Amino acid sequence: MALTDSSTGTVLKEYSIAELKDTANLMRGYDLVALCAAGSGHAGGTLSIMDIAAALYLKVANHDPKNPNWAGRDRIIWSTGHKAPSLYLGLAFAGFCPLDDVVTLRKLSSPYQGHPHWLKLPGVEASTGSLGQGLSIAVGLALAARLNNQKHKIFCIMGDGEQQEGQIWEAAMEAGHYQLDNLIGIIDCNRLQIDGWVKDVMGVEPLCAKYASFGWDVMRIDGHDMNQVVDALELAKTVTGRPVVILADTVKGKGVSFMEDQAGWHGKTPNYEELTKALEELALSDRIPVQHLLDKAKSYQAEVDRKLDDKMPKFTRDYWWNARDTMKVKMEPTRKGFGKSLADNGDDERVVCLGLDISGSITISDFYAGKPNRKKRWISMGIAEQSATSAAAGLAREGKLPVLGTYATFAAARNLDQIRTSVCYGNFNVMIAGAHGGVSVGPDGATHQALEDLFAMQGLPNMAVVVPCDAVETRKATNYLLLQHQGPKYIRFAREATPIVTDEKTPFVFGQANVIRLRREGPNFAEAFETGLAATYKDEGEDLSIIACGPMVPEAMRAAFILKKEFGYETRVVNLHTLKPIDAEAIVRAARETGVVVTAEEHQIGALAWRVSGIMTESSQLYGVPVITGAIGVKDRFGDSGAPWELIKKFEVSAEHIAHKALELMTFKKKWPEAKREEREHLFYAGMR
């Protein structure tokens, strides 16, 4: 069976092998158009898995596009969530969703998220994106089917690099132990991952022998030979008494000459010229309405822009970055400062950097770039965050200064117990870099946007936590943490380019906040401000304080600018780059001296806000002192796909939102003292809203 009408049991369409081959090719073309329109995404792996996607969705799996939740359907789990476009195209060609809509891929609020989310698109069975989890989900589905006496199959698509995740092997053991013959694993063996060839990053072969030893039935096929693909999948459905894994040999970037076998095309998308060339090679130039699709993407985007703009707090002028002379700033991603520091300090023989297959993008590879003598202290660990964390503790135990880093979600959440027990409990000198913090990660979507990491990292005894405000401060913070600070340390930075607001002369003292004040206007935004240590700052009787960390500091400065220009308010911006140990004195003084405190964090509200309010609650210097507080941050929800600055707007963490909140608090501050009882009630309820 295949595409089925679940109410009658009739097959909706029977695909021949020739039709399947042709459709897989067409899916490749639509994939590239969607990726081109998105401007980000994964060309290589979506192309390598496409023949299998076509075979599964159009021929092998039993499912009903009109009834996506049909209990008798086969389930397909995409453990490699970054191949989401292939999943979406499988669904679209099967009739679950309109084919044209896939071109809204990775755009704000689109159901076609950067990584699949089952709550957004019918037909998606699980939300994935954090590698190594899909097979365990599939084991759960297989166990449930057995408990429910259901006969359907569960397919799970994995990558070969992904096999480096330890969780895969826990799931493989479980499936073997429970003889889950309703479970079929498929591994897209394209031999490449992000940092290069799988065999070089962290060898996983012999996969046949490994799965066989875990009690699986193993098949090895050419993943681009449609006959072999369909035969293997059909045969797998008949196996009894054990789970089946199909190792499909494939080519990353299959079908496009300049993408094939190129690691660089893992997370890259074609521009218009490359798309045109690719479609020519696929003989699809006349078969895909490229312009119509790109226009559709454009008009979707225009609607996104309009809606976002409508919701933004309004002022008399546009104060967005670089919108006018006085708002001119240089932008650079904070992560670059991390790489610079590793390049500068890497000659210290104690420094050892651990790679987790995302090395270029988080800049940890700058440690050895152009310095072959350091290569022996570069240890590639594969996609294995948990083991790498404990291994770092082992290295530190022997006097090394290990540094490991990846997306903050995987660097500070997946391995939380390892950080807690192996690293922090032992108080080891391990530096953990949580890259891509916050919603400004952009189109990869919620799974890749760390919004909770700082809760956990601050909660760990012995852990130092630093969230620098720009690339310059990131370099200084890394310099300090790497070579001077003793004990576990977590540094968080962002993916997107954000304003440079400090320079060589700006003080950076670990554990001590800076105060930033707007002094004058000029052609350079950053130069309009003066920064000094909070400890030596003299109260100037400002109207309010904004306490921020990370790239929210430049946003706080921009808010201070808006508040001054539009309302004449003086703002004390406190750059709380070190969250732990926290500068309690700077917080208490800001509260006592200004009476209004707004916190600003690109994180679920609380990592900064509750720490600040905790300090204020504890301080005897604030007994009886009225302080009006507000918090800007993400409001207890997951992120979304979209462009970085769109997400800053959507999740209400821009300068405009900070200024808006500050105004609300200032109204309160001004009116409260002389307000009569009823007016106070009114103010109180207005504040609640």
Ligand SMILES: Cc1ncc(C[n+]2csc(CCOP(=O)(O)OP(=O)(O)O)c2C)c(N)n1
């Ligand atoms: C837990 C986790 N760590 C890191 C990443 C970042 N990441 C996305 S894809 C990828 C490489 C995957 O390689 P592979 O499984 O071989 O997939 P393919 O090459 O087929 O795309 C990595 C490291 C992630 N998504 N999840």
